[in-house]
Amino acid sequence: MLDFETWQQVLALYADYACVVDNNEWDKWPEFFVDDCTYRIQPRENFDRGFPLATLAFESKGMLKDRVYGMTETIFHDPYYQRHVVGVPRILRVDGERIDAQANYAVFRTKPDELTTVFNVGRYVDTIRRTPEGLRFESKICVFDSEMIANSIIYPI
Template sequence: MTRPERYYELEMLLETYTRLIDDDQLEAWVELFAPEARYEIISRENLAQGLRLPLMLCENRDMISDRIMSLRQANIYNIHTDRHMISQLRVEAVEGGYRLGANYALFQTNQEGVTQLFSVGRYDDLVREIEGRLLFVSKRVIVDTAAVLSLLATPI
C-alpha cells in the first residue's frame, strides 16, 4: 500500500505534467522524465491487437527534448491552447517504483476561440524516485481512437 504522502506526491507529479503542457511550458515538461524514459502515444486498438505501431514514440529524454525543439523551431501546426481533465489516480507499488494510471480528456481551443474535445484515453506510467525526484521512466498515453481531429503536434 502506498503511503498517503507518497500518493499525494505522485498525484502532484501528474498534475504538474498536465499543467506544464496546458501552460505551454514544454521545456520544463521534458524535465519530468528520467534520462532513459520512454514516451509513447498508442491507440487502444493497436495495443489490444498487439500491434506495436505508436502515433508518437520517443525512446529517451533526449528524443523527447528534440521533439519539443522541432515543435518550437521547425513544425507548422495549429496554434492552440490545451486543457486536460484527469480522473482519480490509481497507484500500484512495483519493484523499484510505482505504476500509475489515470483517465484523461484533452480539450483544445484554437485561435478563433473554438474549443473541442481533442483526445480521450488513459495514462499508463512507470515512475521511479531518482536522485530524490519522482520522474517518469515510462509514459504511455493510450488514446481511445487513432483518429486525430488535427495534427498531433503537442504532447498529450
C-alpha cells in the same frame, strides 16, 4: 506498499505534468522523465493487442528534447491551446523504486476564434520511478480511445 506521502507525490506529478503542457512550458516537459524513458501516443486497439505501432514514440529524454525543439523551432502549425482534465490516478503496484499507475485523461483544444473541441481522450499507462529529484516517468503511454485522431498531434498529450 503505498503510503500517504507517495500518494501525494503521485497526485502532484500528474497535476504538475498537466499544468506544464497546458501552459506551453515546453522546456520543463522533458524534466518529468528519467533519461532512459519511453513516451508513446498509441491507439487503444494497438495497445490492447500488444502491437508496437504508435502515433508518436520516443525512447529517451534526448528524443523528448528534440521534439521540443521541433515543436518550437521547426514545425509550422495553426496555434492552439490545450487543456488537460486528468482523473485521479489508480496505483496498480508499488515495487521498490517503481510505481505502476493509470489515469484517465481528456484533452480539449481551443484555436483562436473557434469553439473548444475535444481533441484526445484516453488513459495514461505509466511507470513512475523514484529518483533523488523526486518522482519521474520511466514510461508514459498515452492510450487514446478513438480510432480517429486529428491529422496532426503537435504537443504532448
